[in-house]
Amino acid sequence: MINFFVNTSYLIASTCMILAIKMLATPQTARRGNLVGIMGMFWAIVAALVSLKLDNYWLPIAVILSGAVVGVFMALRVQITALPQMIAILNGLGGLAAVFIAISEVLSKSQNDVSNIMSLIIGGITFSGSIIAFGKLNFPRWSKSISFAHQNLVNLLLSLVVLGFAFGYVLQDHVEAFYALALMAMVMGILLILPVGGADIPVIIAFLNACSGWAGVCVGLSLQSPVLIVIGTIVGTGGSFLAYTMTRALNRSLLNILIGGMAAPNSAKNADEPKIANVGSPADAAFLMENAGKIIIVPGFGMAAAHAQHALKNMADVLRNKYQVDVKFAIHPVAGRMPGHMNVLLAEANVDYGDVFELDDINGEFQDTDVAYVIGANDITNPQAKTNPNSPIYGMPILDVAKAKTVFFVKRSLGTGYSNVENPLFFASNTFMLYGDAAHITEEIVKYLEA
Amino acid sequence: MDIWYLLNILMLACFVGYFSIKEVTPALHSPLMSVSNAISGIVILGALITLKSDFGVVDTLCSYLACFFAAVNIFGGFAVSQRMLEMFKTGKRK
Numbered sequence: 001m002i003n004f005f006v007n008t009s010y011l012i013a014s015t016c017m018i019l020a021i022k023m024l025a026t027p028q029t030a031r032r033g034n035l036v037g038i039m040g041m042f043w044a045i046v047a048a049l050v051s052l053k054l055d056n057y058w059l060p061i062a063v064i065l066s067g068a069v070v071g072v073f074m075a076l077r078v079q080i081t082a083l084p085q086m087i088a089i090l091n092g093l094g095g096l097a098a099v100f101i102a103i104s105e106v107l108s109k110s111q112n113d114v115s116n117i118m119s120l121i122i123g124g125i126t127f128s129g130s131i132i133a134f135g136k137l138n139f140p141r142w143s144k145s146i147s148f149a150h151q152n153l154v155n156l157l158l159s160l161v162v163l164g165f166a167f168g169y170v171l172q173d174h175v176e177a178f179y180a181l182a183l184m185a186m187v188m189g190i191l192l193i194l195p196v197g198g199a200d201i202p203v204i205i206a207f208l209n210a211c212s213g214w215a216g217v218c219v220g221l222s223l224q225s226p227v228l229i230v231i232g233t234i235v236g237t238g239g240s241f242l243a244y245t246m247t248r249a250l251n252r253s254l255l256n257i258l259i260g261g262m263a264a265p266n267s268a269k270n271a272d273e274p275k276i277a278n279v280g281s282p283a284d285a286a287f288l289m290e291n292a293g294k295i296i297i298v299p300g301f302g303m304a305a306a307h308a309q310h311a312l313k314n315m316a317d318v319l320r321n322k323y324q325v326d327v328k329f330a331i332h333p334v335a336g337r338m339p340g341h342m343n344v345l346l347a348e349a350n351v352d353y354g355d356v357f358e359l360d361d362i363n364g365e366f367q368d369t370d371v372a373y374v375i376g377a378n379d380i381t382n383p384q385a386k387t388n389p390n391s392p393i394y395g396m397p398i399l400d401v402a403k404a405k406t407v408f409f410v411k412r413s414l415g416t417g418y419s420n421v422e423n424p425l426f427f428a429s430n431t432f433m434l435y436g437d438a439a440h441i442t443e444e445i446v447k448y449l450e451a
Numbered sequence: 452m453d454i455w456y457l458l459n460i461l462m463l464a465c466f467v468g469y470f471s472i473k474e475v476t477p478a479l480h481s482p483l484m485s486v487s488n489a490i491s492g493i494v495i496l497g498a499l500i501t502l503k504s505d506f507g508v509v510d511t512l513c514s515y516l517a518c519f520f521a522a523v524n525i526f527g528g529f530a531v532s533q534r535m536l537e538m539f540k541t542g543k544r545k
Binding site: 010017024027031034037044048060063068074075076087097099105108212213217220221223224225226229231233235237238239242245333339343347348350358 | 495522
């Protein structure tokens with residue numbers, strides 16, 4: 001009877017969680033989807049506790065509740081701009097849980113050695129990799145690609161040693177080898193993520209998300225639990241799909257991103273013809289915007305860094321209500337530090353998601369746009385991706401802001417973007433640079449618009 | 452259970468996952484990841500199952516630690532998703 005209840009609950013739980021993902025398809029159903037997911041998870045935990053037939057339930061329940069308190073506290077306290085860090089931590093904890101389950105399994109001499117070793121290795125890589133990803137997100141100084149001589153060789157050797165130890169464990173059954181394996185997997189995770197540069201982090205966050213799912217699948221295989229396999233696989237395919245979408249939006253491969261950095265740009269900059277960028281002022285921008293028919297705002301990581309989303313929303317409102325301008329937001333898939341990062345920030349500022357458009361949906365509209373307002377984005381607008389086959393970013397899909405009548409770039413300086421490729425758009429005759437903090441500049445423009 | 456039986460489940464789940472996630476609008480990719488985080492906390496079932504066997508202090512400790520981290524994932528993931536999704540107001544214009 002208990003078995004029947006437990007198995008039915010597991011079935012209901014996996015159904016609920018698949019439905020939860022399915023309902024995330026549109027913002028109208030997404031919130032309900034999340035609740036369905038919570039229900040499914042609740043059932044699963046209750047069923048698992050019942051199936052244990054323990055004498056004393058206090059300890060497991062207390063542990064789960066303390067985890068709940070920590071989790072909810074983190075979720076409610078985290079700043080919206082720090083969400084990528086939060087996701088990174090959660091990915092890492094998923095991996096860490098898999099590592100501990102694997103160790104506990106080994107100590108209790110379970111039979112499924114291969115899948116257990118896999119969950120240990122994948123879990124370990126996910127954990128340490130996520131810690132590094134968190135560091136890169138949280139401390140700007142880490143965010144550059146960090147690599148050392150012969151790094152790829154070291155990685156290769158390390159993977160061979162890990163494989164050797166894994167086989168050694170299967171053959172010999174030494175618990176010590178298993179602990180060593182856990183440590184080595186974590187070193188691998190660190191070495192794997194260190195070379196990744198800041199702007200590639202969205203891919204890595206999705207990749208680690210996938211890894212935490214695959215680690216769950218391995219736990220499921222070793223414990224022979226279909227629920228774990230189904231849910232783990234869904235998380236794994238989801239993360240993999242996102243990572244794939246992101247790499248396509250960068251026109252690079254996952255391997256290329258993990259090896260790190262961009263190919264060194266051809267430094268043959270035309271030094272003989274000094275280029276001069278037009279410098280605009282917030283007053284100019286306000287004047288052109290007032291008289292525009294259509295404006296497209298292109299946010300990038302700079303908007304997140306300067307917390308400029310509220311000022312932007314303000315600007316869009318004034319332009320719409322006072323000057324009847326058509327204002328839209330255009331979002332590149334890899335803008336920001338995680339998939340969907342810009343959308344969440346704009347949603348936080350109460351921008352209607354009906355005004356926010358994806359790359360393919362809006363790219364045709366730049367040609368009849370009067371003003372493109374690019375705020376803290378660079379590479380994702382760089383025409384070299386289309387025109388210069390020698391450019392490291394060649395082939396990456398870009399937002400065609402160059403086609404707008406006037407382009408304003410809000411930047412802190414005339415630096416190259418993350419990819420270190422010069423953006424010829426800065427020197428175009430219809431481009432004006434607005435130097436300064438993204439939020440401050442936008443607020444200035446609003447002041448002029450309201451005056 | 453036969454490993455081939457489990458691998459078949461895995462294969463089918465791959466397709467279910469792919470086809471449901473493909474439908475998610477790019478605007479919701481961040482909540483998608485946090486919901487994924489939450490449901491990947493399902494490994495808590497594995498942690499609870501390993502609780503049943505008691506092979507010394509390290510074994511038990513590992514099970515409880517796994518349980519704790521998975522719980523952080525579940526509750527943190529769902530709570531932060533809810534917080535994000537609350538911000539996506541239904542479109543008025545479109």
